[in-house]
Amino acid sequence: MALFLVRKWSPRRLIVFGVVFVGISALIARWPWLYDRTLYRALFGRWFDNWKSPMTSVEAHQSGDAALFRWRLWQIVYWDGARALAHTFWETAALMAFGMALAKRGIFGGRALRPVLRRFVAVGYGVGLPLAAYGIFERIAGKAELAALLGIHSLSLEGNWIFIIGSTLVAFGHLGALLLLAQRAPESLPIRMLAAAGKMPLTNYLAQTVLCHFLFESYGFGMWNRWDWSGQLVVCIAIWAIEIGWSLA
Numbered sequence: 001m002a003l004f005l006v007r008k009w010s011p012r013r014l015i016v017f018g019v020v021f022v023g024i025s026a027l028i029a030r031w032p033w034l035y036d037r038t039l040y041r042a043l044f045g046r047w048f049d050n051w052k053s054p055m056t057s058v059e060a061h062q063s064g065d066a067a068l069f070r071w072r073l074w075q076i077v078y079w080d081g082a083r084a085l086a087h088t089f090w091e092t093a094a095l096m097a098f099g100m101a102l103a104k105r106g107i108f109g110g111r112a113l114r115p116v117l118r119r120f121v122a123v124g125y126g127v128g129l130p131l132a133a134y135g136i137f138e139r140i141a142g143k144a145e146l147a148a149l150l151g152i153h154s155l156s157l158e159g160n161w162i163f164i165i166g167s168t169l170v171a172f173g174h175l176g177a178l179l180l181l182a183q184r185a186p187e188s189l190p191i192r193m194l195a196a197a198g199k200m201p202l203t204n205y206l207a208q209t210v211l212c213h214f215l216f217e218s219y220g221f222g223m224w225n226r227w228d229w230s231g232q233l234v235v236c237i238a239i240w241a242i243e244i245g246w247s248l249a
Helices: 011-030 039-043 057-062 065-082 088-104 114-141 144-150 159-184 189-198 201-216 229-248
Strands: none
Touching (some): 011 088, 011 159, 088 159, 114 144, 159 189, 189 229, 201 229
16 A cells, blocks of 8 residues: 555665565664554554463474364464564565666566666665575574574574665566566576566466465465475475476466
8 A cells, every 4th residue: 555655756766665664674673662652552452461361382283183273373463464564565565666667667578777786786686695604694594593504693582674774686687687687598498487477476376385385284285394404405395396387387
């Protein structure tokens, strides 16, 4: 809705809009109380202060379909409602605003100048990638089991907001790299794969949910919590391969 209201803005105003929203997201990640003591308390605190999660994720998946439904209902209402304004809303809106601005500039229509795309790559990978990598490091270090497995320790408590800024810049780096490749080798296999998948975005998006539900939930194969991170990575790559395959067909 917020982006519908700004759809007619100039590219410059959309970029400013996106930068402001990335900044808000980073500020909330750095100082969560900025959201918890303001919007959350005003809009949701009355309900969710007394409505705690009915169980842990492990208990939900081990207690049958009724328990899983109650846990998922709480997750949807809480995380997609009350907590969305502290997490995904600002970043998602910012990236969409950037995309709208670039589309109005003709970046996606093959008219992007190579020097502009090279700057995207240089800043996205040269600045954004180290920041994002550090943010990922801090997130891993915050997971006791995984940190112990890898033998790493947190260097500070600044990882979340740094990751938000870094990942936003990396998105521009990816965009620049892909558009440069598309200009130089439009018939290359990576470009054909991405183009095919991009023509079926809703189908592929929903298919990921359907496939994973039947793979992991009790009404399917019930494989939830059966694999470690390496097994989950294999599943992720396999689903990508399946979707790219039927998109190319």
